[in-house]
Amino acid sequence: MAQQKPRYRRSLGDLSERALAFWLLLPAALLLGLVALYPVARLFYNSLFRRRLTDETGFNPVFIGLGNFTQALSDERFWTALWNTFLIVLVTVPGALVVGLLLALLANLPFRVRWPVRLGLLLPWALPLVFAGLIFRWFFDSQYGVVNDVLVRLGGERLLWVTTPELLFWAICITIIWKTSSFVALILLAGLQVIPKELYEAAAVDGASRWQSFWRITLPLLTPALLVAAIFRTITAFQTFDIPFAMQNGGSSFETLAMYVRTTSIENLNFGYGSALAVLMFLISLGVTLLYLRYIRGADD
Amino acid sequence: MKRLFWLLVAVLLASLGLAQQTRLRVFVGGQQRPDVMRKILDLYQQRNPGVRVEIEVGGATSDQQQQYLTTVLASRDPSIDVILIDIIRPAQYLASRWADTIDKYLPAASRQALLRQYLPAYSQANVINGQLVALPGFADAMFLYYRADLLEKYGFKPPTTWEEAIRQAQTILQRENNPVLNGIGFIGAPVEGTVCTFLLPIWASGSDVTNAQGQFTLTVEQAQRALQFWVDLMDQRVSPPNMAEKPQDTIRQEMQAGRWVFGTLFAYAWNRFQNDADSQVKGKIGVVPLPAFAGGRQASCLGGWQWVVSDFSRNKAQAHRLVRFLSSPEVSKILAIEASNLPVFPALYRDPDILRVNPWFAQALPVVQAARARPQHPRYSEISEVIRVTTNQVLARQKTPEQGAREIVNRLQAIYSGR
Structure with missing residues (x-):
């Protein structure tokens, strides 16, 4: 008697490959729909209503079409937050790429004991963003902070890092670069390790200096990894929230778009307008991502 | 078997008891x-x-x-x-x-x-x-905590007006010549307590954010004078230049470490000064109502x-x-x-x-009994944010008291008119 296959194998076996793929992907798709698509759709929906939890509209939202969006366009605070977010992207993305590249090159050197270098690389990456913000908030404290301590020892003056707008901006950027360059370094390190050693050996035979082989071999072959790192970094930079929030004690002298969204919805309970701001932020992130994707496709061709 | 049965009954009853x-x-x-x-x-x-x-x-x-x-x-x-x-x-x-x-x-x-x-x-x-x-x-309510030992050393009585408090602080700072000692501590970080900081001089001069009917009445001039008062404290070196960094509990901790002559703090501080193991000021702290302005009235934040x-x-x-x-x-x-x-x-x-x-x-x-209440409003979070963030920016010298006052009054007006 031929052994009967278990029931599940029989029914799965009967499926065509396409149908099998469908059933296997379904749970993941459902989950994604539940935790990503539904909330985003809901966000778009909410953004069309006047809805404040502090008055009747919290319970009976009033449809106002694109009213929240026109309000945002004439809202000075929105434009300031957007500008601040752009500044953060402009400074911290290239900053993290340069520092990350240096770190990756360092970690790729043939050390006998590699783990301290790699651990040093991983540590900032593994640290929660808020912690990084709080730690650097203390570093930059005017009275007790280590930064001012060093400045004073070098004969400088105490600076009010956290409460002077320009200094605060740079303090935030330094913290973000410190926190995110290790992520960039990890990606670049992986990129560095797939570059064949023979290329360098051949270059050395041809009499190329180390500097030349860096520019002619390392950098071009590292471009795909650099691009990937740049995309991820840009998207997260647009969402910058934790570090500036933690460094200002909950204040908002330097406010990014994500901070404004949070204050509007969570603190001021204005969910309609908060959703509209979040939608705008979403659209900007989407635009940037599409731009990059296009560039990558172009590079592939 | 019988024993097991009774055990089961006991477990059942116990769980019923827990459920109740x-x-x-x-x-x-x-x-x-x-x-x-x-x-x-x-x-x-x-x-x-x-x-x-x-x-x-x-x-x-x-x-x-x-x-x-x-x-x-x-x-x-x-x-x-x-x-x-x-x-x-x-x-x-x-x-x-x-x-x-x-x-x-x-x-x-x-x-x-x-x-x-x-x-x-x-x-x-x-x-x-x-x-x-x-x-x-x-x-x-907010009170004025003071270093009783220092005031006594220089023959001062606890101040009843701000002018007096400033003079005393200046004298003590000058004579003590202690680089870590500061004069008058007040809340300046962008936290809720800074709303009280902003309102105290306004109340002390007899005005308020709204009238008894809840209508918005604060003027730019009143707001500007309040902000100017705190900025002046830093200019007179009675308060250090980094007041914009300080939430309430930082002032409390620093006063506990002997770094302030005066502190405007809520009532919880007393117990910490007297009972905390690390307190350097046990038995050296006095507490009185917040001062008034000369000729004005005394006001505290409820x-x-x-x-x-x-x-x-x-x-x-x-x-x-x-x-x-x-x-x-x-x-x-x-x-x-x-x-x-x-x-x-x-x-x-x-x-x-x-x-x-x-x-x-x-x-x-x-x-x-005499303490004044902050505005009661369903959108208080927004009112608070406007006041504490702007006051903080003025203390951080990012805005002049006049700019800050204009901003506060304009934005509060918008909230009160339902925009």
Whole structure:
């Protein structure tokens, strides 16, 4: 008697490959729909209503079409937050790429004991963003902070890092670069390790200096990894929230778009307008991502 | 076999007993002495064997707590039954329908009788649009703490006007010549307490944000004078230039380490100065009402914490019973003795047991009675944000007092007119 296959194998076996793929992907798709698509759709929906939890509209939202969006366009605070977010992207993305590249090159050197270098690389990456913000908030404290301590020892003056707008901006950027360059370094390190050693050996035979082989071999072959790192970094930079929030004690002298969204919805309970701001932020992130994707496709061709 | 049967019966009965127990969850902030609250709740459990009460401890500041609570309440989470909220929040809790109002469990007559027992400021703060939203747990107000040893050394009496306080601080700083000693400490970071900092000079000069009918009346000139007053303190070097970095508890910690001559702080500081193991100023601190301006009147900022029942609680009746206990004279007395929290019942300010631990409570009653309340408004969060962030920016010299005042008045006007 031929052994009967278990029931599940029989029914799965009967499926065509396409149908099998469908059933296997379904749970993941459902989950994604539940935790990503539904909330985003809901966000778009909410953004069309006047809805404040502090008055009747919290319970009976009033449809106002694109009213929240026109309000945002004439809202000075929105434009300031957007500008601040752009500044953060402009400074911290290239900053993290340069520092990350240096770190990756360092970690790729043939050390006998590699783990301290790699651990040093991983540590900032593994640290929660808020912690990084709080730690650097203390570093930059005017009275007790280590930064001012060093400045004073070098004969400088105490600076009010956290409460002077320009200094605060740079303090935030330094913290973000410190926190995110290790992520960039990890990606670049992986990129560095797939570059064949023979290329360098051949270059050395041809009499190329180390500097030349860096520019002619390392950098071009590292471009795909650099691009990937740049995309991820840009998207997260647009969402910058934790570090500036933690460094200002909950204040908002330097406010990014994500901070404004949070204050509007969570603190001021204005969910309609908060959703509209979040939608705008979403659209900007989407635009940037599409731009990059296009560039990558172009590079592939 | 028989033994097993009885064992099963016993387990069944025990679990039935457990199931009959009501579990309540109470939320208090980290600065509201959860250790003392636990003792009080243990007392309640002893008297009500059917009820178990858990404590959930939240963030240290009023803002941090509310950020978390907003998430919990906006998602209608039933896990928290009773919440200790700041005096500025009842209007928001009512508008957002987060509170199960106390009225439902109180006939009108006994409501009147109950409210008459409390200090009037607290019955007023908890009745919004005629509805009793919460019941007061303990009172609070801002006081002027001073280094009694230093004032005595230079022959000063505790100041009654700000001018006097500034002069005393200048003299002491000059003669002591101690680089870590500072003059007058006030809250300047972008936190809730900075709203009080902004309002104090306005109240002391007899004005307010709104009139008695709740209409917005603050003028740019009044706001500008208030901001200028604090900026002047830094210019006169009575306060250090980094006041914009300082939340309340930083001032308290620094004063505890002997770094301030004066500090404007809420009542909780006293207990810490006297009882904390690391306090450098035990027995050296005096406390008096906040000063007035010459020719003006003395004004303090009303604080205090209220017990509210969450509208999403599944045990509302039990939660209400607990709130009635927590807002009783008995608990107010325990809080006064163990945490130096100011009582919400006037009679307790003369209670000998309380005065033994907190001799200064004898003079505290008129301060609490005269203390002014911050604006009551469903959109208080926005009002607070406008005031504290702008005041902080002025203290950080990012804006002049005039720019700051214009901004505050314009934006508050928008909120009050419903925009």
